[in-house]
Amino acid sequence: MSTSHRLIWSLVSGLSGLALVSTAQASLIGSVTVDLYAPGGLTSDGTPGNTVSTAIHVTESTSVSTGIFASSLDPGPIGGAAGFMLDHEQITFVGNSILLHVDAGEQTPGNLFYTGYLGSGAEHARYQFSGLNIPGETITGFKVYDFDGYGTSGTTGAVNLTDPNDLVHLIDASTLSFDLDTLQFKDRLRETYNYAEFRIDLITQANGNGGGGDLPEPSSLACLGAAGLMMFAARRRGWLR
Known part of the structure; x- marks a missing residue:
């Protein structure tokens, strides 16, 4: 794997991991x-x-x-x-x-x-x-x-x-x-x-979701979006096959 490939995968993996860590645990209120x-x-x-x-x-x-x-x-x-x-x-x-x-x-x-x-x-x-x-x-x-x-x-x-x-x-x-x-x-x-x-x-x-209890915060969604855009750009430039 070339240096550019390693760099792209490192950045994508890091952003994706950050998004997962940022998932909010809802708490009791009131x-x-x-x-x-x-x-x-x-x-x-x-x-x-x-x-x-x-x-x-x-x-x-x-x-x-x-x-x-x-x-x-x-x-x-x-x-x-x-x-x-x-x-x-x-x-x-x-x-x-x-x-x-x-x-x-x-x-x-x-x-x-x-x-x-x-x-x-x-x-x-x-x-x-x-x-x-x-x-x-x-x-x-x-x-x-x-x-x-x-x-x-x-x-x-x-x-x-x-x-x-x-x-x-x-x-x-x-x-x-x-x-x-x-x-x-x-x-x-x-x-x-x-x-x-x-x-x-x-x-x-x-509520209104068949999944589990935790939903991503807006910042988590932003990280996932950024990771997706980087992968798209990398493919357009021919860095990923």
């Missing part, structure tokens, strides 16, 4: 309503059967740039779902993901740890997120990761999960829920409390 449901009430202490049986439903609206934090993390006015959060709990939104830090609120005599939120019948105790909005995208699914960075292994804080995706349910294109009553925590002997962390990545599809 406000999200977080509902906390505990249809069976909650555990008031570690004594089996000692529960607050009154069904609980509290709601809170937050900007995706703000999130919701327990009072120990946010000294500001606390109400709604935040008023029920344990000391280290938080819900935040980053890009197209929902991040949850969930604490254990109940310890049974057998040293099993749960959130303390109770379901009722087939209805789970849960967080429910509604008003999820990713511009130009429709939420079609999710992928859930459980982690917490304990030690250096990244071991999860939950012990009874065969698949963390089982905790999450897509209700409609802007609403999903996260089960709280079925979550069991590890006894974390070297830490002061038992917890688990979760990341819910939202899977989307472009």
Whole structure:
């Protein structure tokens, strides 16, 4: 291959690669309503059967740039779902993901740890997120990761999960829920409390487009166009055969 050929292919490849890298990942915007449901009430202490049986439903609206934090993390006015959060709990939104830090609120005599939120019948105790909005995208699914960075292994804080995706349910294109009553925590002997962390990545599809969730930015389209023009010019001049 001649020097001119190498130069043309390098420039075309570089522009095409830049266009791919520049593909935008759409992010959540606006406000999200977080509902906390505990249809069976909650555990008031570690004594089996000692529960607050009154069904609980509290709601809170937050900007995706703000999130919701327990009072120990946010000294500001606390109400709604935040008023029920344990000391280290938080819900935040980053890009197209929902991040949850969930604490254990109940310890049974057998040293099993749960959130303390109770379901009722087939209805789970849960967080429910509604008003999820990713511009130009429709939420079609999710992928859930459980982690917490304990030690250096990244071991999860939950012990009874065969698949963390089982905790999450897509209700409609802007609403999903996260089960709280079925979550069991590890006894974390070297830490002061038992917890688990979760990341819910939202899977989307472009509105009016049968393809996946990401669309090129205008700059990406410009790069692709420039690459195409260079190849056309190179062929006209006889540099490419």
